[in-house]
Amino acid sequence: MKTPGSDPAVFIRLTEQRRGMVRTRLLVTAGGTAVIGLAASLVLTSMSLAVIAATAAGLLTLLGVIGRSADRPVTSRAVDSEAVPRLTADLIVTALGSLGIAELNKALKAGAEAGVRFPAPIMRDGPGFRAEVDLPPGVTAGDVIERRDRLASGLRRPLSSVWPSAEHDTHAGRLLIWVGDKPMSRAKPVAWPLVKNGKVDLFAPFPIGVDPQGRPVVVTLIFALMIVGALPRMGKTFLLRLLTLAGALDTSAELHVYDLKGGADMLPLEPVAHRFRIGDEPDDLNYLKADLKAVHADMSRRYKTLRSLPRDVCPEGKVTRELADRRSLGLWPVVMVIDECQLAFDDDPDTVALVTDLGKRGPAAGIIVLLATQRVDAKSLPTAISSNAVLRLCFKVAGQVENDMVLGTSMYKAGVRATTFARTERGVGYLAGEGDDPVIVRAAYLDGPTAEGVAARARAARLTAGLLTGHAAGLDPDPDDDCTIGILDHLATVWPAEDDKVWWDDLAERLAATYPGLYGAWTGEQVTSAVRPHGLKSIQIKRSVDGRALNRRGLARIALHTALNDRAEGQYEWPTYIPPAEPAGATREPDPGYQ
């Protein structure tokens, strides 16, 4: 069979056809060009400029309509494609006017003089813009800060880009607005500079995070009782872990770590903790209390030691770095960390009293107490404790009362409002007590494995220095032995003033009524055996009940007093420091990263 290409006649016919088509197209194009050229020359020579412009516009529109694409309109809305739009005074005034503050709106209507003023030019400050604003008389920075979300909306920025704060040094109406180029909630977590190397001196400031502008924020833990409060899941435990790790990187510090919540977050600290407990079972709480008592007793010894030192060595009657490093004095920093402290305070006035006193008198003697709670109320953070706090960190809280309970009285009024943080702003809080004014801090983020790495580094350094003690060194005393110490105090607390001898059963009832969490189900017999190690012996006590003479076993007041006195004497003996034995498997290799 023949294909068309192989037949010469067909080939010639097709060639002729193509030639004809090309000729026609050329003629049409030449004719069209001649007509358009003639028309154009006529228009250009004979018509006015306006007619020429109108004709050109008409023609272009016609061509545009013919050639338009359905998905790409010729014109659309204007798009502001600038990566970081400037923060302008007009924008700020418009945003302030949208907050719904009556006084502010009145002043804005009255004109520029009475309205908002800008005492300094708006300028770049770190990765964002900073504006200083003088609000009209009668309007405070706090009024605006409270409406942070509306301010962000007015400025057309994401909430976590907009950081209003009060300028405490000038006047209550001075507002600082810092607007970040990027929302903080989308920024990368803050890295801790001490993760890989470096050590901490608890007598000096160390970094815990950055402020919204990215500048380092530091704390100095020595001489401080610190409280941390927030709604659940806002970053308390992570911060407490970071602070404790900092303590671990000061090899001289003795760490007492309690996570009463019972989670796994504090587990990385076990290899460096002198005392360590996770959970809020009665056994854990007893252990904590026994430890608090021991630290409390040690506080008295520390003061005795400080008093005995010459003035030139201890001029202020406080522990110094030099004194802390003289191990024979026993004045090294003790860091007592209690997460979810409300679980220890509930129904236990003794623990509250111990922590209160440690918070009050402990800091000067080198005892640092760090408390965190997610239930911010007067029971969880008793005023006696919170009023002595030197450092305060508040992540997001629900209201003014909680805000002021953590940050201090009148802070909310002064515009320091942790209520304005968003739920997504984890690890972002107000830190008060380190400088003159509270600052916003984005805490550095350390996940579990990173925390373990830091703790391992700290442990290696402690081993090298011969300073691994207590639980970390496998030398944890049985907490149950210690906890019988507590019962003597409890008996003294519940002892009826009018009786010199009391039946065991009555004592058990009184203990259960005052300390239900500890002795709720105890019988007289259990009380008897708990105090036996202290040499307390039963006696027969006759009493008449409803006209009947009853003879039961009980305790004499004098015996209890003797036991308490004996114990107190024993407690103030200071044991000679013996470096701990190295636990099996432990390494004495110095950590190369530890400078």
Ligand SMILES: Nc1ncnc2c1ncn2[C@@H]1O[C@H](COP(=O)(O)OP(=O)(O)OP(=O)(O)O)[C@@H](O)[C@H]1O
């Ligand atoms: N500094 C931080 N930066 C970024 N994210 C953080 C930071 N701290 C904590 N987070 C995130 O927030 C979560 C909750 O943190 P954390 O467990 O510390 O909260 P919490 O306040 O202790 O919670 P709870 O009250 O339930 O104990 C963490 O799992 C972590 O993902």
